[in-house]
Amino acid sequence: MKIIYHCFGGSHSSVTAAAIHLGMLPTHRLPTSQELLAVPHFDKTGKNDFGIIREMGIDEYGNQVYVLGKKHLGERFNWVLQGMACLMGVEQELVVVNTMVYVNWIMMVRGFLSRRAGVPLVGRPLVCLGTRRAYFDLAALVKTVKIKVAH
Amino acid sequence: MNILILGTSGVHHTLIAANMLLDRFKGELTTMKGYCDTWLDRSGCPIYVGTDRDGHRVYTLGVGRELKVARKALGSMLELFRDSPHQVVVTEITIQGELWIRMAMLCSHLPWGRRVNELISGRVLRGQLPRIQSQVERLRAQIGLASGEGGNHGALLERVAQ
Numbered sequence: 001m002k003i004i005y006h007c008f009g010g011s012h013s014s015v016t017a018a019a020i021h022l023g024m025l026p027t028h029r030l031p032t033s034q035e036l037l038a039v040p041h042f043d044k045t046g047k048n049d050f051g052i053i054r055e056m057g058i059d060e061y062g063n064q065v066y067v068l069g070k071k072h073l074g075e076r077f078n079w080v081l082q083g084m085a086c087l088m089g090v091e092q093e094l095v096v097v098n099t100m101v102y103v104n105w106i107m108m109v110r111g112f113l114s115r116r117a118g119v120p121l122v123g124r125p126l127v128c129l130g131t132r133r134a135y136f137d138l139a140a141l142v143k144t145v146k147i148k149v150a151h
Numbered sequence: 152m153n154i155l156i157l158g159t160s161g162v163h164h165t166l167i168a169a170n171m172l173l174d175r176f177k178g179e180l181t182t183m184k185g186y187c188d189t190w191l192d193r194s195g196c197p198i199y200v201g202t203d204r205d206g207h208r209v210y211t212l213g214v215g216r217e218l219k220v221a222r223k224a225l226g227s228m229l230e231l232f233r234d235s236p237h238q239v240v241v242t243e244i245t246i247q248g249e250l251w252i253r254m255a256m257l258c259s260h261l262p263w264g265r266r267v268n269e270l271i272s273g274r275v276l277r278g279q280l281p282r283i284q285s286q287v288e289r290l291r292a293q294i295g296l297a298s299g300e301g302g303n304h305g306a307l308l309e310r311v312a313q
Contacts, residue, residue: 002231002232020311023197034153038291041306044177048219050219050223051220051221051222051223051224051226051227052223052224052227053224053227053228053230053231062180066231068227069220070217070220070224071217071220072213072215072216073215073217073224074215074219074220074222075195076193076194076195076214077195077224078195079194079195079196079211080214080221080224080225081224083195083197083241084155084194084196084197084225084228085228085232087153087155087197087210087237087239088153088228088229088232088235088236088239089235089237089239090232090234090235094232123221127268
């Protein structure tokens with residue numbers, strides 16, 4: 001099974017969810033900023049990474065976990081990927097998870113500072129704060145995904 | 152083989168291209184099934200248009216303004232599922248005046264919106280038919296090559312636009 005977590009930039013909420021899924025981050029407590037920043041791909045998306053499915057790792061059940069930045073493709077993107085999987089005949093092997101629903105305004109401000117205003121360092125403490133605020137929601141989402149995948 | 156025609160809209164120029172590919176297009180836009188149906192387009196699912204004489208199933212997919220991102224994502228999917236049971240060829244159709252088409256689609260939410268959408272889109276698309284036709288001819292040639300390659304792996308074709 002391949003699991004793709006996707007969000008706007010593919011560098012914060014999706015990466016955090018994938019890291020929780022893979023056990024790189026704890027589920028019972030908030031991670032520190034250092035722990036978040038140590039996660040591969042966290043806050044490191046370049047403009048050429050949009051649309052590229054990047055591997056995060058393999059979970060304890062052998063499922064491959066990926067992240068993806070979709071920019072403005074919105075809610076429909078789940079169906080785009082699932083539809084493509086159907087055409088390829090692999091719909092049973094793919095789970096697509098939208099993490100945008102848990103992105104808060106702090107994370108959005110950070111995205112703006114980084115991508116539009118070009119000041120990534122100023123936004124780094126903000127993204128850790130925003131991610132920590134959304135953290136337990138993302139952990140709950142991952143738990144749901146793991147249950148779904150197990151069945 | 153499945154052929155997925157990607158564009159900013161799945162119910163305008165891509166639908167014309169799909170019908171041209173299927174040799175169904177007779178120059179009349181409004182008689183095409185799904186034409187200007189923005190609700191169908193917004194679902195995000197590939198829209199099945201028909202099957203050609205070689206048994207290739209033809210679909211369209213509209214992804215709005217993020218065409219480049221969607222193209223890369225679908226290319227990544229093809230890489231990820233390299234050994235998939237069905238071969239999928241993804242290609243892209245572009246026209247001039249796509250901004251007008253997007254604006255026409257926005258009008259669909261208004262009263263008489265579908266009619267306004269058809270009027271604006273029709274005006275833009277009629278002028279772009281030769282361009283779409285030439286892209287379809289190139290697509291036909293590329294599909295022939297992709298079919299001859301053998302194996303089940305899909306392909307992300309080079310953009311067929313001029």
